[in-house]
Amino acid sequence: MGRPVVRHSSRKIPKREQKPPTTKSDSPGTIPPYHSFTHLEAESLRKDLLAWYDRCKRDLPWRRLASSESDPDRRAYSVWVSEVMLQQTQVSTVIDYYNKWMKTWPTIQDLAKASLEEVNEKWSGLGYYSRGRRLHEGAGKVVLELEGQIPRTAEDLQRLLPGVGRYTAGAIASISYGQVTGVVDGNVIRVLSRLRCIGADFTTPAVSDALWSLANCLVDPLRPGDFNQAMMELGATVCTPKKALCSDCPLQNQCRAYRRVSCVMVT
Template sequence: MSHLRATAARGLRRSGGRGALRRKGASPRGAAPAPAPAPPPSRHLFSDPAEIEALRGHLLAWYDKCKRDLPWRTLAATELDADRRAYAVWVSEIMLQQTQVATVIDYYNRWMQKWPTLQALAQASLEEVNELWAGLGYYSRGKRLQEAARKVVSELAGQMPRTAEDLQKLLPGVGRYTAGAIASISYGQATGVVDGNVIRVLCRMRCIGADSSSPAVVERLWDMANALVDRSRPGDFNQALMELGATVCVPKAPLCGECPLKQHCQAQRRVEKELAFASQKLFGKRAPVSDVEDCGLLAGLWEFPSLPLAQGLQEEKQREVLADHLQAWTGRPVAAGGLRFIGEVVHIFSHIHQTYVVYSLSLDGDVTLDPALSPSRWVTEEEFHASAVSTAMKKVLKAHEKQRGEESSPGKGSKRKRGAKLQGANSTCPGTQLSLRAFLRAPKSP
């Protein structure tokens, strides 16, 4: 699939340049403070009870057949004492932080053989703990685990907290994810979990392209995980979701053909649509394909003024289309010749590669944004970084700042060849798709 989207960016000054942002999917407003983010489109959510029930069944059936045989899973399934069961799960979750499963197995077996209960661990010395932990890395994990075990023994009468809320509140070193994992696997509490694997699976299934590290998106993913978790088998469901991300829905080259949830996956449908589009192009046919960025959970996020462009559009025509768009947006004349090409920024989401073609535009005087035309506002660079913006928009601004730095450095040319790629750290492909505009202006004169 090929899309272009143009972005206009205007010169910023380090001391207080201001830029125009607009909210994706927001209702019109003026320069008032930004309202709470609007709910995402339904396609980014699981709202059909029948689909949720089917998804649970497909995932659990796959897990029962394909799950890996891991020692902590065996203990969780066979241990009858709730406290010992929770302890066994807890140790595994702490060890698995920042460490691969294959490495953890031997350490876990040795640990549980030496300290099979909370009471046994509480009586051990820190030197013993560090000695067994040697080679596993991040030694503070073992230290916090023992400290928490001692607290359970001395302050909680040896009984582990029974809910995710209490586990997180009462045990040092236990965060939201670990608490959810212990509570669902050990006690059957119907609470979801969100870790890196789960984030990837959920984002692909609902075609969420926004920055998955932003607090707003993470909170939405927690809501989604809590809505999806199977009420009768919450622990197995959560482990299945994590297992899927670890073995099938992997970061690179996911095994989509083997995925039990492919019929529920919006990203898979997107890929099929792109393949159909590419096939049609071979025969000279063009079918409309919606904007890739609209596949992201971008409602409520801010973006630079942007415009999708037809594939193959020449630069001169791009400038004309962009100038017309900006003229309508600002309510003042914008000459195509005043747009300056910055470069192309590649952003990757799942299977989709987007290209943002970035232009700059300098404006003289004050420009008042009409809220009736677009829900926009001016922001400083500091306000930009504090706003809810996608990773792609951060890359666009970085491209502009890079050129500005080159222009201010003696001995470096200011011209950039058309088509030069300004790729992010995780960009690997030079594909051509979307482009946007950073529309920025200098501060008012004192």
């Protein structure tokens, strides 16, 4: 679940690697066949990625807590805290802060009782203090307005909780509640773009919508939380911005970028 800010490689792409011209039938938000997965490809990708994740995933405190906690609200709270802390912050830095935070405020009710000064003090050193303030504000809203129950769907999480955007809502809902919904962060963007040679500007609404559609189509229906974490883990540890470890990638056989670069190197 660690997600450093990432960018596409600056490597100049030969003409033969560039995206084919968009046809008139392609509309904004749709995924041309060249950039999508067949049903069999999607099934194979899920199987290979989850098998790799089960073998190679990093042992992180929020993952342990989310997998061992039976209470859905405590589980969602633990994921929520980790996701907010991991925004624009390295995993190695977050671990210590997360452990101290959860020891001080193990439930959302505990956090709601804390003062903003206490929250800022515990957040000191992580930067972007507005993240901690929104988390504290959200805890108060859950306790005072939602009867202590964290929303159960990505749609409600994004609609009802301050500072919770589309990605964070999807992460909480899939990991905590098993909702079959995808997530798209910088790591997922890079993995999907390389797998299907998507070279368009992902900051534009049409391309962003297409990537979200692709993520939602790929997510494993039986293990959505693990699948989403696996996609992010792959981008963070193997499919990195520079010097990607392609030989260690469980999805190498489905990666069109790898295939094309290999062909260029051979020729």
